[in-house]
Amino acid sequence: MAKRIDRVLINRRTIADRVEEIAHEIADDIRREVGDARVDAAEPADVTLVPLLTGSVIFLADLIRHLPLMMRIGMIGVSSYPGKATRSRGVSITSALPVDLTGHHVTIIDDILDSGRTITAVRAELEKLNPASIKVCVLLRKKTPQARAIPVDYVGFDIDDEFVVGYGLDYDGYYRNLPEVVTLTEEAMA
Ligand code: IMP
Ligand code: MG
Secondary structure, three states: OOOOEEEEEEOHHHHHHHHHHHHHHHHHHHHHHHOOOEOOOOOOOOEEEEEEEOOOHHHHHHHHOOOOEOOEEOOEEEEOOOOOOOOOOOOEEOOOOOOOOOOOEEEEEEEEEOOOHHHHHHHHHHHOOOOOEEEEEEEEEEOOHHHHOOOOOEEEEEEOOOOEEEOOEOEOOEOOOOOOEEEEOOOOOO
16 A cells, blocks of 8 residues: 655644634634624624635634634635646636625635635625625645735645645545645655
8 A cells, every 4th residue: 555645744733723823813803893793792793704615624613613703604615626636727616605795794714825816716706795804814825926925814824835635625535534734645646
């Protein structure tokens, strides 16, 4: 059997600690924007998270458990790396948003920022829906000029420009369930 995992880039503990820190940053900003957004506050808050399927689901699940705020979640499907592609092939939004964003403070949640095409396309679509504000949160950002040029509000980790999987990120649909962010061997990507 060929070895598939090459290196562990970010371990569970480091991810967990950083996710909690990001949640606190998001919560602070939401409180600044809408005031009291606690789940037991008198009024529900106009707050919606928009996670992009499928890569952000693990990050989302860990993140929202550190956000005891009144909020909706409107997932959308976006595809840019079909099958075994390791470079973006253009963005398509594959499902409609299930919630109304009018007047809502929106935070887009994604797994990784690479070319920035996904975030740019999604932000443009959501802007048409009259939200009060849009922020962007990514777990990982590649250290490339393109990625750095995209305005984002929350970044978990800046990583080198290499293909990574785990903690939600996939190669050909696999490896999303790995609890760590890892690189793959050449054999695994053959
Ligand atoms: P962008 O549109 O080039 O910024 O790419 C963003 C999307 O491509 C992310 O939501 C991921 O689904 C996917 N992607 C980018 N880099 C990687 C990677 O290193 N591993 C797995 N998926 C990636
Ligand atoms: Mg993705």
